[in-house]
Amino acid sequence: MTEPLAQAPDTVVHTVLKADGLHKAYNGKPALKGVSLQVQAGEMLALLGPNGAGKSTLLQLLTGLFTPDQGSIEVLGQDMRQHPARALSGLGVVFQQSALDMDLSVMANLLFHTDLHGIPRKTARERIDTQLAAIGLQDQAKAVVRSLSGGTRRKVELVRALLHRPRVLLMDEATVGLDPASRQQLLDSVRGLCRDQGLAVLWATHLIEEVKTADRLLLLHQGTVRFDGHIDAFMAAAEGPDFQTEVLKALQKPGL
């Protein structure tokens, strides 16, 4: 029997990822200057910012790789500083760099991951089958990763990130190197996971067109949040019809 990742978002609406007042400096030079965010179950939040905005630094703090100079992070109510293992168990991460073994099959790669997490083989196979089917890869379990397209490999990484049943998924520029069709497919897959499994997603990108798929936009520039709200609200506040132009203008303004 398979279990759902989380309850449907219309039955449970709560904050699963919360960051408050995050500061981080490198050698005295601030990279993040008081960044706060919240992501709800079933919600997709796009984190958009140009190079140097602080996106990678923010994700490094959220994944516990570095500790903030100030501020706090909670995953499912678990404080990252006080209970890092509990907080991290609620997170799945897809990094920019692939971590798949190219010469193993999809199934072997995924079982390696579930073994590392101590998930029993029977449960692991059920979860793998369910997640592969959920993103249309049910026929690829035996395929060797090297034989797959870049877009399909990213989907396998997405499946892998979900096998320990996290409630929050962090995608760090996950579409880098993909063609537009594969990028859209990956976005659609993640969107489906939010809708069907109540997964909360933080989607970091520097590509403005990817933001339109999300529920909410967090615009980061020079270490500060320039806009945090629904895409529709951003559009309503925008002066012209061209989304891309408006975002670029916003990045140059002191505030919105």
Ligand code: ADP
């Ligand atoms: P983004 O991911 O949005 O491109 P980063 O978080 O990588 O932004 O960078 C934010 C700022 O912090 C930049 O000014 C960058 O030069 C600086 N920075 C990032 N990582 C380091 C580091 N390891 N050492 C020193 N400065 C860094």
